[in-house]
Amino acid sequence: MHQTSSRLLRMTDDERPFTRDFKDLFSTLMVSLPLTPHRVRFRMIDFTFTSDEAITNLGSLKFSQSNRMPDPKDSSRVVTTTTTTTFSMAKEMARSVCQKFLEAKFIESVEGKTDFTNKSSVWQLTPKGIHILERFCTRNGIQSAHVKAVIDSNRNPHQLVILERNTDNDKLHHDEQTVEIIFRRFVGTTANETQSDSDSIHEFSKCDIGVKLVKHRPTTSRQYEYTFHGRNAAQWLMDCSTMVDPREAVEVGSLFLQLKLIAPVDVRNSEHTFQPVKSTHYYITPHGERVAGWTLEEASIGGDVVIKTRDGVTRDSNSNRTNVIIRNPSWRLLYREFLKETMCEENLSFYLEVQDFNRQYRAAISDKGDNKVETIRETLAAAYGLYNAFLAPGSPNELNIDHGLRTQLATRMTRAVGDDDAMLQSLNEVATLFDKAQNSIFKLMSSDSVPKFIKHPKYAPQLRGLDAAAASAYAAASPNASRS
Incomplete structure (x- = not known):
């Protein structure tokens, strides 16, 4: 069985690609490249590629994902489903996309180049790029030897701050709690004191420590202890989080300023708009130090997050918590x-x-346009991708769901799709089964991981207000709740 989907990069209002599509395109390109050693100034650099290789591959990119499983009706027979995603673009567009990968800090020049005009320029993945590739390969079950070698290399930081985004417009969430969580990662659990001011491209390859800070002895006129400059801050945010556009680093830095977590050393600099330059210095405010957890006051506020419930409603409380956690970006x-x-x-x-x-x-079945059949075909292809990643026997991220439901899914997904009407019927059946699987996973999270999460010493202090929000959600959902 074969499903084909031709993907276009969705663009945001400010003319940048949607983050997920952009990361998938980058990772698909890296999987398609040989990533072999190249000679640069008498040295062989592993896992590299040239401008020409990248641009040529982007011109006609194909990613196939296959899944083999026993036929539900005849276990001696193996059925293979393959979903193929294709991208194609003109050479100049491909060059422009490569430039965007460079700006997003997914790749870097081995020779200090800043663009893709020279065909033979040599490039390598940044630690951030390696980690994004790792997440893509884990999601899609890719185990190519050359890709695995890159992921297993000592340049993989194995962690980034995974920023939550609005699924409709791809914008970062701006609520205070989310910004404070990013800030805690940004400054680290302890101050990263250093006297170095290196311009090394590997400056922030370790993302488990905060931005470089310079320590000062507080005086009457200068009552702060730690400072950093704007360029280092923007560089850390780009290197150690999933943001893809340098404008987002300025956006987050400005939010740090507006929430009084940091302030400019020079009072002539803006207290609202962040400057990502070396000449502008900022200090961490006392409020910022408390939010970071550097001082005891903030760390001890968390309190006990366990709701005192009536007997028998703990499970419901955990369901309410799970709902609130999933909906709240922070x-x-x-x-x-x-x-x-x-x-x-x-x-x-x-x-x-x-x-x-x-x-x-929902958009596909309500589509009244001439392309309805194509839209349904693409939605069905997306369903196969989702099934192959999470639900098929032996899939890379196989979920723990009921055996009967798994068999129903396998039976549906391995059945041939005929004409257009049959395709719509298939899509409706698949959507119903996905809902059942989603409900099953929700119950699993509510009964297992959420109770562990809210009691975890690292996270419990950061969950202030969760139980009040869960109680409000329960009251709002309750059929007996009084209406105002």
Whole structure:
């Protein structure tokens, strides 16, 4: 069985590609490149590629994902489903996209080049680029030897701040809690004191420590202890988080200023707009130090986040918490980090991807245009991608779901699709089964990982207000709730 999807890069209002599509395109390109050693100034540099290789491959890019499984009706027979995603673009567009990969800090020049005009220029993945490639390969079950070698190299930081985004417009969330969580990662659990001011491209290849800070002895006129300059801050944000546009580093830095987490050393500099330059210095405010958890006051505020419930409603409380965590970008960011540490991030990823799929499905079936059949075909192809990643037997992120439901899914997904009407019927059946699987995973998270998450010493202090929000959600959903 074969499904083909031709993908276009979705663009945001400010003319940049949607982050997920952009990261998928980058990772697909890296999988398609040989990533072999290239000679640069008498040295052989491993896992590299040239401008010409990248631009040529982007011109006609194809990514196939195959999944082999026993036929539900005849276990001696193996059925293979293949989903193929294709990208194609003109050479100048491909060069422009490569430049965007460079600006996003996914790749870097081995020779200090700043553009792709020279065909033979040599490039390599940054630590950030390697980690994004790793997440893509884990999601899609890619185990190519050359890609695995890059991922297993000592340049992989194995962690980035995974920023949550609005799925409709791809904008970063700006709520205070989310900004404070990013700020805690930005300054680190302890101050990263240094006297170095190197311009090395590997400056922030380790993302488990904060931005470089210079320590000062506070005086009457200068009552701060730690400073950093704007360029280093913007560089850390780009290198150690999933943001893809330098404008977003300025946006987040400006939010740090507006929430009084940092302030300019020179009072003539703006207190609202962040300057990502070496000549502008900022200090961490006392409020910023408290939010960072450097002082005892902030660390001890968390309190006990366990709701005192009536007997028998603990499970409901955890369901309400799970709902609130999934909908709140700051708690979702923390929950994702927790799941990654406990090796079950795929549960949240699947839940959210089914939400995205449902939006695509609803748009496809309500489409009244001439391209309705093509839209349904693309939505069905997306369903196969989702199934192969999370639900097929032996899939790379195989979820723990009921055996009967797994068999139903396998039976549906391996059945041939005939004419247009049959394709629409298939899509409707698949959407129903995905809903069942999503509900199953929601219950699993509510009964297992969420209770562990809210009691975890690293995360519990950062979950202030969760129980009040869960209680409000329960009251709002309750059929007996009084109406105002």
